Amino acid sequence: MAVKSRIVKGFISLPYNWSMGPTTTRFYEEFKNKRIMGTRCEKCNRVLIPARSFCSGCFVETTNWVQVSDEGTIRTWVLINFSYEGQPMAPPYITGIIDLDGADVGLPHFVGGVELDDLETVAKKVRIGGRVKAVWKENREGHILDIDYFKPIN
Amino acid sequence: MTQRVAIVDFVQTKHGEALEENVRELTFGVVRKLLDRVDMDRSEIGTMISSSADYWQGTSCSNSYYYDAAGGNLKSGSKVTEDSVFALIYGMMRILSGHHRTALVVGVTKCSECPSENTLTNLAADPFFHRPVGLNTVVAEALQARMYLDQYGPSEEQIARVVVKNMSNAERNPYSHRGGKFSIGEILSSSMMAAPLRCMDVPSTSDGACALLLADEHTARQLTDKPVFIHGIGWSVDHTYIGDRDLLNGALPKAAEMAYSRAGVKNPSKEIDVVELSDVTSFHEIMWMEQLGLCDAGNGFRLVEQGVTALDGRLPVNPSGGLFGANPFVARGLIRVGEACLQLRGEAGDHQVPRVNKALAHSVHGLGGQSHSVVILGN
Ligand SMILES: [Zn+2]
Numbered sequence: 001m002a003v004k005s006r007i008v009k010g011f012i013s014l015p016y017n018w019s020m021g022p023t024t025t026r027f028y029e030e031f032k033n034k035r036i037m038g039t040r041c042e043k044c045n046r047v048l049i050p051a052r053s054f055c056s057g058c059f060v061e062t063t064n065w066v067q068v069s070d071e072g073t074i075r076t077w078v079l080i081n082f083s084y085e086g087q088p089m090a091p092p093y094i095t096g097i098i099d100l101d102g103a104d105v106g107l108p109h110f111v112g113g114v115e116l117d118d119l120e121t122v123a124k125k126v127r128i129g130g131r132v133k134a135v136w137k138e139n140r141e142g143h144i145l146d147i148d149y150f151k152p153i154n
Numbered sequence: 155m156t157q158r159v160a161i162v163d164f165v166q167t168k169h170g171e172a173l174e175e176n177v178r179e180l181t182f183g184v185v186r187k188l189l190d191r192v193d194m195d196r197s198e199i200g201t202m203i204s205s206s207a208d209y210w211q212g213t214s215c216s217n218s219y220y221y222d223a224a225g226g227n228l229k230s231g232s233k234v235t236e237d238s239v240f241a242l243i244y245g246m247m248r249i250l251s252g253h254h255r256t257a258l259v260v261g262v263t264k265c266s267e268c269p270s271e272n273t274l275t276n277l278a279a280d281p282f283f284h285r286p287v288g289l290n291t292v293v294a295e296a297l298q299a300r301m302y303l304d305q306y307g308p309s310e311e312q313i314a315r316v317v318v319k320n321m322s323n324a325e326r327n328p329y330s331h332r333g334g335k336f337s338i339g340e341i342l343s344s345s346m347m348a349a350p351l352r353c354m355d356v357p358s359t360s361d362g363a364c365a366l367l368l369a370d371e372h373t374a375r376q377l378t379d380k381p382v383f384i385h386g387i388g389w390s391v392d393h394t395y396i397g398d399r400d401l402l403n404g405a406l407p408k409a410a411e412m413a414y415s416r417a418g419v420k421n422p423s424k425e426i427d428v429v430e431l432s433d434v435t436s437f438h439e440i441m442w443m444e445q446l447g448l449c450d451a452g453n454g455f456r457l458v459e460q461g462v463t464a465l466d467g468r469l470p471v472n473p474s475g476g477l478f479g480a481n482p483f484v485a486r487g488l489i490r491v492g493e494a495c496l497q498l499r500g501e502a503g504d505h506q507v508p509r510v511n512k513a514l515a516h517s518v519h520g521l522g523g524q525s526h527s528v529v530i531l532g533n
Contacts, residue, residue, distance in 0.1 A: 096297075
């Protein structure tokens, strides 16, 4: 008897308890005061954000905390126009990598505060090398999304 | 290397959108066919290494489900997740250890059964920084594509030629999931998905499996008159945080350098006759070509435009159609190695490239090419 393969539906939803570790916890506690903190590596002298407890290049601990600016430069960006389960918000929206003033590595986050109807208009406001500033949420809980997005400034 | 390791034979499924057989049956199918081709009994297999991913299978230990179906029943088997070329490297090391004469390497993924690549690779991002902002493979690839575009300024048409070439090559490959003749206009009229990437710049996923038999030189020569030798392997892994990386010059040059040095390749663009690489997007075929040292940075799209990478070009890239032809996520890297073997043996049929003495296979895994592996093969 020739039969078609039956499809069995499944759904897996499982709880986890991830420890952020004390360094990441402090990094996000500082977000409540609108402060973005990095740690400086004594060996390569780079300021690393998010603040972390070690520099994986030099392979030494980093304990020296420094504040970086909430303004910076767009290293690259993408206009998201597709959907997937687990997406942070409904498209369209812009994701970018921001090189904050005073930091030596970039921060992936959203770029916002611009009309998103049309790619050409977006590209006039959002460009590689363009300046942006963090737009903080009114109620901050110590989370990466305490920053709503980075807004282009001139 | 005192001992040489050879690929005895390679088998793959006819890949597809949603294959009817379950993962066990797909795996059994390719391994059974492989053993028949080399006229070998399962009891003669030394060891078995498979490659699959738990999240992509919906089984928290993906190989426990198909271990016996892959020929590993009561054998010293193991699994490498995510990049199936790592499984090849693992199998090769087991032979070099002197404990095994043969190693079966198997890769399988049925993307039709699991959440989308976008969802599953967002779960590959760390939960504190990257995951909440929605990073995944396609987002990371679009961020790289934008940087490439800004730095080197290829036209949309120049990039679209990669898709035209690979889809046309895939049409000649009897195992591909899709393929066909497309015009540049058709590629450029597909919608912007993650600008600068259009829908047709990104190969969607597939169902598929493959199996490959490795052996030491002596055993390989007994099993086949066309052994393909592994001349060099290399791999490298970049920083976890995407903002820490140089997104246009990451782990791939390191992986390539390691493979070339083992294989004694001094001038890859002259010495390599055919390339099977993991074209995760049209832009990335070009970027990986450049980072493999096959051409200068910012020159890859010109080579594509000049037809250098076409089936009848000086340096054919992805004669099989690459991931545009079939993209069974975990198995795809091992398929690149298998396709390179077919080219070296002159068994690639309608997508055969003339005069192949040295071939390069490449695999990538992680967001924005966090990890790469490179294999140099020869007769
Ligand atoms: Zn350092």
